[in-house]
Amino acid sequence: MTVLPPFFRRHALVTLLNLFGLTAGIAGFLMVSLYVAGELSVDRGFTGADRLYRVASTLSLGGNVVVLGASTPLLAEPLAQDFPEVEAVTRASEEVVELREGDRGFDVPLLWADPNLLQVLDYPLVQGDAATALARPDGLVVTPALAHTLFGDADPMGRTLQAPDGQMLTVTGVLRPLAETHLNFKAIAADSGRGAKNWAHMAGEQWSHVGETAVYARLMPGASPEAVQGRFADFVKRRAVLTELPDDMRAGFLSLRLDPVPAIHLHIKTFNQVKPGGDVGTLGILSGAALLILGVAIANYTNLATAQAIQRAREVGIRKLAGARRWQLVALFTGESVALAIAGTLAALAVVEVLLPPFQALVERSLSFSLLRGGAFLALVSATPVVVGVLGGLYPALVLSGYRPAEVLKGGVAPAAGRLRAVLVVAQFAISIALIITTVTVQRQVDHARSAALGFQSENLYIIGRLPNDAQRAATMKAELARLPGVRAAAFSNLVPADISQSMGEFTVPADAHGATPGKIFMPEFSADPEFITTYGLDLKAGMPLPPGWRPTEKGGPSYVWLTEAAAKRLGYPNPADAVGDHYTADEGEVVQVAGVIGNVRFRTARDADEALMFAIGSSGGFLSVRLAAGDPRPAVAAVNALVDKLYPEARRVPRGFADDRLEAQYRTEERQAKVFAIFSALAIILANLGLFGLTALAAARRTKEIGIRRVVGARARDIAWLLAWQFARPVLIANLIAWPVAWWGLHRWLMQFTVRVDQAPLTFVAAGGAALAVALATVAVHVIRVTQAPPVGALRYE
Template sequence: MSMFTLPVFLRRHVLFTLLNLAGLAVGIAAFLLVSLYVAEEGTVDRGFAHADRLYRVGSQLNVGGQSIKLTFSPDDLAESLRQEVPEVEAVTRVEQDRVMLGAATRYFEQRVLWADPDFLRLLDYPLERGDPALALARPDGVVVTRELARTLFGDADPMGRTIEVRHGPALTVTGVLAPLRQSHLVFTAIAAEAARGDKSWAHAKPRAWSDISGVTTYVRLAPGASAAAVGAALPAFVNRHNPPNPDKAGGGMDNMVSLRLDPVPDIYLRVKALGTVAGGDVGTLQVLGGVALLILGIAIANYTNMATAQAITRAREVGIRKLVGARRRQLVALFTGEAVLLAAIGTVAALALMELARPAFQGLVGRDVSLAPLPRGWLLPLLLATPVLVGVLGGFYPALVLSGYRPGEVLKGRAQAPGAGRVRAVLVVAQFAVSIALMVATFTVQRQVAHVQAAGLGYQPDSLYLISNLPVDLARAATLKAEVARLPGVRAASLSSLVPAAESESLSSFDLPENTRSTLRQARGIASFTADQDFFATYGARLVAGKGLPAGWKPAEVDEDKPRYLILTETAARRMGYAKPEDAVGERLSINSEDPTEVAGVVADMRFQSARRADLPLMFLIKASGEHLTVRLAAGDQRATMAAVNAVVDKPYPDAEYLRRAFADERIESLYQSERRQARVFAAFGGLAVALANMGLFGLTALTAARRTKEIGVRRVVGAKVPDIMGLMAWQFTRPVLLANLVAWPVAWWALHQWLLQFTVRVDQAPLTFLAAGAVALAVALVTVAVHVIRVASAPPVAALRYE
């Protein structure tokens, strides 16, 4: 009998069945899509052989309480580890680079890894063609992706063919990589490092370990070796090769350089350091996972609500089943089984919905997401368990309500569902509380991102056009800047080693003069960069102390090694022990040489990195060169001016193949990609939560309006108007929404307060944001209720009185 009950019930209650199915399908689809994405992110770099024993040896520079976390390590670290650390089973090095690769005079910019011969033995990226053990053993060997091979050689066999590196060596293809999965390393080719000849590591001059370039070292520990024990031994290991220098490190005996072991499977998601090319975001994963569970919970609550609301319509069926001998546990199993079957149908619908929603979801998370992994690993049990869990969670309570009817009361028409109304009210409050909290989060995150992009920068980012990666060449740089500054539509131009969102970082320590006005005798942890005399005017920085650089003065060639002037920020002046910015002006500091450099002025703090970091103490040495050109464009249509600037830049630098062009506000925006992604997640899932909550409200309103049809008819007969009935019914359903605000507001405030603490510049949690979210939820709920109430209340009273 039970196998035929659900189809009959489906046919009798088509509207509510479709609403239940739609809600469950949407909730399950969101949950499974997020689970798929989290699973893919969590498996990055875990497919390597012996992945649990693979580590990247990262470094950190420590100066005066400040530190810079690097992915790189000393150039000759690999050999020292191999000889002195017995727990290290194997070690290899790699250096990331951008080069122009070509064949038949056609060149394409590519990301290339220069690697040791045994690189593919440790990080065993799979090859379609070639032998991983031998591919990089050849001094000019290179393995390429299938896409790069097709770009360079078309459909021809790439094996053994020659690839030219512009201004570099010729390489021979010794392997073709299989399609690459997501990784912390991004590349299209891996080349034998020996191919660089005189520029290779074997020919490099020995350097101090504190002079770290771009080499990355990976190790594989021996079976049973303890990473913690190796990490504990690293400080002594470093001290043997790079003895501590108290003057540089900050006055103690700590080493300026420290090493750490980053587990390779953790790098992509959990390790953030200078030099990282690609990485995921744990915060976004946590937000996505939490919100997806909330969406699934709303869908389950919808089902529970409508199932309990419909229970009275099945009371007679329950009474008859009990009269013919059905026990309560059998009825609970029956109705829970119906819920599981409905959830199974919803899961099938969710799979189709996932495929439809996948492009939008990929845009939301910024990564390709395939449904192919669903039948594999732990995702398959999750897929199979979802309809059971959802069905039981959503159907068990309604099954208890249905099975609790007493046959006598049912047949007399007095069946009631004790407590079901209160449970429905609680679930409606919970649904709308989630929706309101997500809307508050959306508004607040968007406000915060907009705020930090403009507030507290210390300069005016509008119309600043940046060209980066210029070769450092004093003569060409001076000519370039002069020509750009003369162009129509250009208001100012400057050369510097620092621009917004630049990867470069610096830490300096130096002695202060004996007769200093500072309370200190040594400055430590000051970030030192170079800028020319027009930098502060170009950026619109505000001078707070001193007169600045002498009028008309320009840095000469001698200033490249012995700068005459420098400019400090307020934070730098405080860090150096000056009570007031004015006290720093005129001080003569020995920075890079015995010839002192004069502090010409102090400017307001300038933020070039994310607002998640405190204001850095910046010191600008005034020089005439720099790898970044900043151009302030005049307002209006700037396209012609940009084209003219680009043409001027390209002329003196025909060999500069990796120039990067962008506006300052675009680069600043890139610092907050994670926050913007979280805002999109909140907005998308918040809208989904509101839609699902109102879908449930729509069904509840329809049931309630149908049950009160006769009551409404009587009220109409005795003179009640449609607005009166509308007000009566609307109040019944808006009370839970109003109560949901009281639940959502404190929870949302606390969660957002914790989130905002990571920023040094942050918005206030304005009451208007909370009121706006509550008003939106209430307005949507009222419209949903009005659809049914107006239809029933507008019907002729005679028809309503005949309804029952």
């Protein structure tokens, strides 16, 4: 405290309130700045990052569009040949593989890559040569963390590991600790190390088989990405191998685009991406909330400084009589404000270091305190106390320096800047009330979306997949599952809750369908075995679960499907039950018959409308769903997992978990937003009321003699309480009139992204305003009690 100016030391309470408010506001601002800096720096460290693009695919069929981050690996060579603007092309394919070192196995996220990957995406090495590390057919580059896991403290260079197909890989390089990137890997291996599965063996394959390969291109300096992308349509028409598609489907089926690599993390969302990208919405929410908190802290300081002006009036008068000019007084008082902001910034840096780990958990991002030493961020930290100090202290300095010495010495100075304080108090509470409303509404929406009717029973539903699509093993699995205690039902399918798979079928609706619209239609189609309806507890609206005499090996007869109600309506049936029994022709001439219509199911988020789905009744699928009995599921889960490991040994690493957990994970972003709002709302309210606490303390001090006189003439404590309470309750009431429409408008826009959403309940708005008013009145009550408990004689003698 000794580093602060004398006036601050003499008024310790208000100084502590200001210091705490500035510390909290600056700490929140700096933590969010760290987060923003980290998010904006992703993938910007590559050489020529502004010329680096991912050549990605978009597939379109029957009005259904799938945006992919991958492309066919066959694209790379013709791309380099046909586009002189392309300086370099490389490929990378993400896969989790088991690498073995002796008798030990390790599951490793790995990139299979072209030899030049480290020259295009130039992740730096601490050992090895980027130009040659992947040129060897058995080359392997590892991160330092993986090297330590595999080999301990021994030098990893030259050590060998066995790949899944028996190929031996040799460590030829060690990466520096990785900064955040859009790719998910701990090792990079030469693609030739995959043996028969490498890209060289894919010549002649269809370009519609996109797979998991990302193709990267670095353009020549000065080359126009728009010009390159503008020629992609002709390039696809000339070069793409799409012979498996009918002629009328090829046009427009595949299109290519250039994704700027530095924009992938934050701005480009694709189907089935391996590593979740950043969230621009969360980034904006955090930035806005931090700026609001900093604004509340600055407003607090301005409020208290102007309210204290009367106590410094005599000091100003004496300084002016001694010859001080106004600009000197402005510099003095603004300097005091900057000094307090510097103390707050130093305290905030300590707070940031302590709170950074829980903040990282909140935003689900790894942040480094070392960013504080970076040039741009160091400049921000240095500028913050100056900007905050000037914004918070300049107006009070102008008010103080404007006092006239004669008026001051006669005691004729009135309290300064009352209107400004009223405006700032209103703004503080408007921010707090809006944040409370937003917090409550976001949490209500998350809870509502999770509990909204799904169309199936998600409790005790255990899901495993993806598994190899093998009808014989599937039949054995189901027979073995039926013998396990605690297992009630099981089904294989190609679609499960929270899965983002896309599968499109083409069907021709005949003219004699029962009211349906004749013609060709594309419909999302997935396979499901006969127990799918029972296992998921689906509502069969019409038809039957299984046609009589159905057999999985039946040949020559029609294939049977279930439709959801949305699918039946999309086919044009006025009454969905009319679809039962109708026949369609699939794209390869196969006859399809509708066995039944089930209620709509929501396997994805509440943002999505009821999906039109067709389930082809089959005998296998990529996912196994097991309905467990109520009670402790652990014994049954262990038994099911053991059986899966036994029958599908190659699928030991496939995801496994409960449907409820899968559904819950879909709302992680909204949950994170709700937590962010809750934390910053609480901080805003605390800061606003700390400011109010200081203002009421100063108001009570200024009116001590008045209160003493009122008590002597018979005023009761409640009369005095009303006198002070109404003075500070009015700004809160006005703040409600500002906060309510602003919060409603912002939340309306946010809620529109959900097809299932809550109403903006008036009770939420009233409760938020009431809570802010109650806290404000409680703050005032503290001072009222203190003042009314003191003897009136002391108040009458107060100067």
